[in-house]
Amino acid sequence: MDQITLLINFKSQKIEIEMEKENTIYNLKQKLEELTGVLIKRQKIIGFKLSGKMPDDSIKLSDSKLVISKKIMLIGTPEKVVQEIQQVPDDLPEIINDLEYDYYPSQKDEEAFHQDSRVQELLKKRIETVNIQPISEMRKNVKLLVLDIDHTIFHLGGKGTTIAELTRPYLHYFLKRISPLYDICIWSQTSWKWIEAKCYEMNLFSNPDIKITFIMDTSSMIKIKSNHLENDHDHYVKPLEIIWAKLPEFYSPKNTIHVDDLSRNFVLNPKNGLKIKSFDKLEGPSDDQELLYLTEYLEYIAKYADDFTKLSHENWKTFLKSIGQRMIRNTNQN
Numbered sequence: 001m002d003q004i005t006l007l008i009n010f011k012s013q014k015i016e017i018e019m020e021k022e023n024t025i026y027n028l029k030q031k032l033e034e035l036t037g038v039l040i041k042r043q044k045i046i047g048f049k050l051s052g053k054m055p056d057d058s059i060k061l062s063d064s065k066l067v068i069s070k071k072i073m074l075i076g077t078p079e080k081v082v083q084e085i086q087q088v089p090d091d092l093p094e095i096i097n098d099l100e101y102d103y104y105p106s107q108k109d110e111e112a113f114h115q116d117s118r119v120q121e122l123l124k125k126r127i128e129t130v131n132i133q134p135i136s137e138m139r140k141n142v143k144l145l146v147l148d149i150d151h152t153i154f155h156l157g158g159k160g161t162t163i164a165e166l167t168r169p170y171l172h173y174f175l176k177r178i179s180p181l182y183d184i185c186i187w188s189q190t191s192w193k194w195i196e197a198k199c200y201e202m203n204l205f206s207n208p209d210i211k212i213t214f215i216m217d218t219s220s221m222i223k224i225k226s227n228h229l230e231n232d233h234d235h236y237v238k239p240l241e242i243i244w245a246k247l248p249e250f251y252s253p254k255n256t257i258h259v260d261d262l263s264r265n266f267v268l269n270p271k272n273g274l275k276i277k278s279f280d281k282l283e284g285p286s287d288d289q290e291l292l293y294l295t296e297y298l299e300y301i302a303k304y305a306d307d308f309t310k311l312s313h314e315n316w317k318t319f320l321k322s323i324g325q326r327m328i329r330n331t332n333q334n
């Protein structure tokens with residue numbers, strides 16, 4: 001029987017597949033599911049054309065009008081990875097997963113924790129042991145954005161069928177626009193392997209316009225006891241002091257902003273925290289525009305604010321509205 005050999009690029013692999021010419025595109029997809037673990041419904045194949053379009057699944061490989069490129073590419077995420085990254089990992093230290101346990105830290109909280117010798121001791125230890133490895137160049141004269149993942153840019157536990165549906169709308173647009181003004185640190189309360197998998201699947205490493213500068217994981221967080229939470233729950237926080245102590249030539253309280261869906265995460269540095277609406281509590285994620293607003297805000301403050309601690313990020317949306325109104329007024333006067 002007539003056979004055809006197809007060479008398919010999938011992530012960094014090259015897969016050679018022998019198919020009968022009488023087989024259909026659907027048969028090829030079945031074979032690819034078997035070999036890569038990417039379900040047929042998640043497969044995007046580039047390299048076949050019939051009248052200028054991707055052919056239907058029923059088209060045979062022997063079809064005389066079918067154009068098969070020498071370079072075929074499969075885009076998709078293996079099901080195992082999709083399942084894994086949608087779950088709250090079980091390899092975490094004991095934490096409160098309940099998102100309801102959140103509180104907005106005040107300056108008083110900040111002071112209390114900074115006077116707490118246990119907290120200071122933990123902080124000192126972390127500063128000694130944490131190793132920050134840049135994955136792209138750190139720049140002087142830019143600001144620093146510390147960005148959370150779960151419920152901030154990723155719909156953890158969401159029911160989307162593709163990673164794109166679980167990614168907060170406008171994420172790439174947002175990161176691309178702020179990249180000239182900010183170095184970007186991704187800091188998530190999970191382990192390195194989950195952070196890497198999520199960033200990889202959201203294409204944050206492959207987009208040439210986006211440069212993630214460094215990554216911090218749960219091992220850089222410290223546990224504190226807060227009297228805001230019921231039952232004296234301990235919870236983890238992301239102390240920006242670690243970054244400032246390790247990289248003082250680049251980053252300081254004046255130029256750092258930490259965006260998170262949980263404000264308790266920035267209890268040690270409330271002046272540098274911006275709480276964003278959680279990306280899991282929304283009805284349909286598709287009309288979510290938080291990152292569009294955030295783009296405008298971060299761009300504005302990077303250009304016009306010398307010291308971020310003098311701002312009140314708590315009111316960031318009201319501020320944005322007032323700038324918008326001022327701009328409309330100015331345009332009308334011109």
Ligand SMILES: [Mg+2]
Pocket residue numbers: 148149150151152260261262
């Ligand atoms: Mg989060």
